[in-house]
Amino acid sequence: MSGNTLGHLFRVTNFGESHGPAVGCVIDGCPPGMPLSAEDIQPELDRRRPGTSRHVTQRNEADAVEILSGVYEGRTTGTPVCLLIRNTDQRSKDYANLLDTFRPGHADYTYWRKYGLRDPRGGGRSSARLTAPTVAAGAVARKWLLGRHGIRFSGHLSQLGDLAVPFESLAHVPDNPFFAANASDIPRLEAYMDELRRAGDSCGARIEVAAHGVPAGWGEPLFDKLDADIAHAMMGLNAVKGVEIGAGFASVAQRGSMHGDALTPAGFETNHAGGVLGGISTGQDIRVSLAIKPTSSIRSPLPSIDRAGQPTVVETFGRHDPCVGIRATPIAEALLALVLMDHALRHRAQCGDVELPVPPIAGQAPAGA
Numbered sequence: 001m002s003g004n005t006l007g008h009l010f011r012v013t014n015f016g017e018s019h020g021p022a023v024g025c026v027i028d029g030c031p032p033g034m035p036l037s038a039e040d041i042q043p044e045l046d047r048r049r050p051g052t053s054r055h056v057t058q059r060n061e062a063d064a065v066e067i068l069s070g071v072y073e074g075r076t077t078g079t080p081v082c083l084l085i086r087n088t089d090q091r092s093k094d095y096a097n098l099l100d101t102f103r104p105g106h107a108d109y110t111y112w113r114k115y116g117l118r119d120p121r122g123g124g125r126s127s128a129r130l131t132a133p134t135v136a137a138g139a140v141a142r143k144w145l146l147g148r149h150g151i152r153f154s155g156h157l158s159q160l161g162d163l164a165v166p167f168e169s170l171a172h173v174p175d176n177p178f179f180a181a182n183a184s185d186i187p188r189l190e191a192y193m194d195e196l197r198r199a200g201d202s203c204g205a206r207i208e209v210a211a212h213g214v215p216a217g218w219g220e221p222l223f224d225k226l227d228a229d230i231a232h233a234m235m236g237l238n239a240v241k242g243v244e245i246g247a248g249f250a251s252v253a254q255r256g257s258m259h260g261d262a263l264t265p266a267g268f269e270t271n272h273a274g275g276v277l278g279g280i281s282t283g284q285d286i287r288v289s290l291a292i293k294p295t296s297s298i299r300s301p302l303p304s305i306d307r308a309g310q311p312t313v314v315e316t317f318g319r320h321d322p323c324v325g326i327r328a329t330p331i332a333e334a335l336l337a338l339v340l341m342d343h344a345l346r347h348r349a350q351c352g353d354v355e356l357p358v359p360p361i362a363g364q365a366p367a368g369a
Contacts, residue, residue: 006233006236006338006339006342007029007338007339007341007342008224008342008346009029009342009345009346009349010027010028010029010030010141010338010341010342010345011027011028011029011342012025012026012027012028012133012134012137012338013025013026013028014130014133014134015133016087016125016129016130016133017119017121017124017125017127017129017130018087018119018121018123018124018125018127018129018130019087019119019121019124020087021086021087022084022085022086022087023085023087023129023130023132023133024082024083024084024085024133024136025082025083025133025134025136025137026080026081026082026083027070027080027081027082027083027137027140028080029345030070030076030078030080030081030140030144031076031078031144031345032075032076032077032078033075033076033078034075034076034143034144034147035074035075036067036071036074036075036076036081036140036143037067037071037074038064038065038066038067040139040140040143041065041067041083041136041139041140042064042065043139044135044136044138044139044142044330044334045063045064045065045085045132045135045136045139046063047135047329047330048063048131048132048135048327048330048331049061049062049063061087061088061132062088063085063132064085064086065083065084065085065136066083066084066085066086067081067082067083068082068083068084069081069082070082081140083133083136083137083140085132085133085136087129098120098314098316099120100306100307100308101304101305101306101307101312101314102304102305102306102314103296103297103302103304103314103316104296104302104303104304104314105293105294105296106123106126106296106297107123107126108120108123108126111124111125111126112307123297126238127238128238128239128321128324128327130238131237131238131331134237134331134334134335134338135330135331135334137334137338138331138333138334138335138337138338139334141334141337141338141340141341142333142334142337144341145337145340145341145344148344149213149214149215149344150213151211151212151213151214151340152211152212152213153209153210153211153212153333153336153337154170154173154209154210154212154333155173155179155207155208155209155210155329155330155332155333156170156173156179156180156181156207156208156329157178157179157180157181157205157206157207157325157326157329158181158206158207158208158289159205159206160178160189160192160193160203160205160323160325160326161192161196161203161204161205161323162203163188163189163192165178165180165181165182165185165189166182166185167181167182168181168182168183168184169181173329177326178326179207179326179327179329179330193322193323193326196322196323197322199300200298200299200300201294201298201299201300201322202294202295202296202297202298202321202322202323203294203295203322203323204239204291204292204293204294204323204325205292205323205324205325205326205328206289206290206291206292206325207289207290207292207325207328207329207332208287208288208289208290209287209288209289209290209329209332209333209336210285210286210287210288211275211285211286211336211337211340212285214275214281214283214284214285214286214340215281215283215364215367216280216281216282216283216361216364216367217280217281217283217347217351217354217367218280218281218340218343218344218347218367219276219279219280219281219343219347220279220280220343220346221278221279221280222279224279225276225278225279225280226276226279226280226281226286226339226343227245227274227276227279228279229339229342229343230243230245230276230286230288230335230336230339231243231245233335233336233338233339234288234290234332234335234336236335237290237292237328237331237332237335238324239292239293239295239296239324239325239328240290240291240292240293241291241292241293242290242291243288243289243290243291244274244288244289244290244291245273245274245276245287245288246271246272246273246274246275246276246287247259247272247273247274248274248289251272254272258272259272260272261273261282261284263361265361266361267284267361267364268282268284268361271284271285271287274286274287274288275287281343281367283361283364286336286340288332288336290328290332292323292324292325292328294323295321295322295323295324296316297316298316298322299315299316300315301313301314301315302314302315347367351367354367
């Protein structure tokens with residue numbers, strides 16, 4: 001009921017606040033016997049970690065993960081896996097002026113209206129700090145999916161504010177702070193971010209993520225469609241205001257003769273469906289695109305009200321990302337992995353005994369676990 005848990009069989013419950021002692025998660029339903037250590041998780045957390053460039057928040061968190069339970073002698077036991085990430089660089093005094101006011105575009109007002117009180121320090125529970133446990137849990141899912149099914153994930157920034165980022169190669173993604181699949185465009189993106197920071201403003205971003213090697217047959221036919229669960233998970237990421245699967249909104253302008261992905265003995269000719277048909281995976285790459293809104297915590301003064309309903313002006317101090325989308329790529333990859341992990345186990349539970357004579361399309365893996 002409280003909205004802190006994602007998944008059915010692979011269930012991840014997220015806990016903590018931005019300026020509390022720690023953030024973390026409990027993974028229930030992780031299959032037993034998988035080798036797991038902090039070293040398997042830490043590289044993904046390092047990709048998301050703040051303070052890694054001048055273009056993101058300078059909050060200096062090591063994001064060192066601790067495994068508190070669910071692992072014995074280096075292997076998962078099948079019992080709940082608790083992952084803890086301690087907060088070490090909070091500056092709560094930066095938020096003293098927000099105790100009685102509300103940042104426009106932020107969750108300050110809605111949290112207060114729902115709970116009757118709120119933690120103003122760094123946004124409390126609504127902070128992007130809470131994406132760190134998501135990335136940690138996603139690393140566990142990614143390891144199982146790679147080892148059992150050979151599934152890999154990729155992602156990149158395709159638009160920063162009003163700047164489209166031309167795609168060159170995924171090989172460029174690890175080499176720049178924007179997760180851009182482009183090496184030649186980085187100076188332009190850096191100049192854009194420097195201008196935003198000087199103006200005390202922010203911008204949004206578009207992120208594209210994909211899962212490669214997903215078997216055909218995962219997902220459910222109606223309310224728990226694979227693409228519906230993906231959209232549900234992605235909308236749980238801070239600042240996401242739109243999710244597209246495959247062609248997404250571009251499919252409005254397509255004709256059926258173009259949008260339908262023709263089947264041939266060699267495979268699908270196109271992938272406008274984004275790897276999902278009727279809520280069930282096709283065996284193609286799962287492709288997802290996210291629209292992320294501009295950061296709400298900005299230096300520019302904005303009109304608001306206080307708790308008494310009186311007009312005021314809010315100016316946010318502290319360390320904030322001028323574009324939260326810059327660090328969103330590993331988070332979106334993690335969410336996609338969590339959904340696919342859950343559906344892999346659900347498919348195994350219901351359809352593990354289903355046998356097909358041969359894969360219907362050359363090169364496709366069977367859906368069985």
